[in-house]
Amino acid sequence: MIKKAIIPAAGLGTRVLPASKALPKEMLPIVDKPAIQYIVEEAVNAGITDILIITNRGKGVIEDHFDHSIELEAMLEKRGNTEVLKELQRVAKLANIYYIRQRETKGLGDAVLRAKEFVGDEPFAVLYGDDVIIGDTPAIGELCDAYEKYGKSIVGIKEVSDEFVVKYCSLKVEKLEEKNYAVSDMIEKPKLNEKFSNYAILGRCVLDSEIFNILENTPLGAGGELQLTDAMAVIAREKGMVGVDFSGKRYDMGNKFGILQANIEVGIKHPEISEQLRQYIKELAQKL
DSSP states (O other): OOOEEEEEOOOOOGGGTTTTTTSOGGGOEETTEEHHHHHHHHHHHTTOOEEEEEEOTTOHHHHHHTSOOHHHHHHHHHHTOHHHHHHHHHHHTSSEEEEEEOSSOOOHHHHHHTTHHHHTTSOEEEEOTTEEEESSSOHHHHHHHHHHHHOSOEEEEEEOOHHHHTTSEEEEEEEEETTEEEEEEEEESOOGGGOSOSEEEEEEEEEOTHHHHHHHTOOOOGGGSOOHHHHHHHHHHHTOEEEEOOOSEEEETTSHHHHHHHHHHHHTTOTTTHHHHHHHHHHHHTTO
């Protein structure tokens, strides 16, 4: 069973500036929880117990969020606000959470490589810090189940439009069963005439520790960065991988529209504000 996960959260958030200048994009809220809490909870709900969050300078607030706040908890207890107090205490005990800094933003592959000592020789999960996936079943749990079934590295995939496949990656796939696909090749940020298909990796992987040796010997790729996709492509070509078209809705929290979409769609299901927000949207729609 997969027990370790890494969450790369060292990106600069340039697509959502100026909001991300002083506040890490991973801490931008979806209603009343920061984005990264949804990601950590997804991992925990899949049975993962040890999580390494890869940060960089200026992101200490992420560590603060998952730590106890003695003064705040004492104040809430004194005021009898027990429900909020219990929630804060729950967040501080979600998992064994560790932190390491990626001193330079050299790409997702470099961020994952920072986790080599943390992972050791075990298979591990990767949950991208930009991608919040919300559903009845934790998406990373579906990937972990597929790893146990197939014994191969797993990627979470979705079919996307041409507009996005050139921004993400393109996979060479063949249907296995239900929502599972054999992946035999992939390319990072392809031109349209280079794409294998419109299936792309969206925010979740389960990888064997062999990825670290591959990353150490992978040349810099798109954008002059060490691309995780380039290293995974080696595994796909040599051993094959499995793509899981996961359930749940994915929100791109590094994108302004994605942030708004997440807040609206989560908000209309939130027990405290659902009715009020639904009424507001109906009234607003009549004016559009």
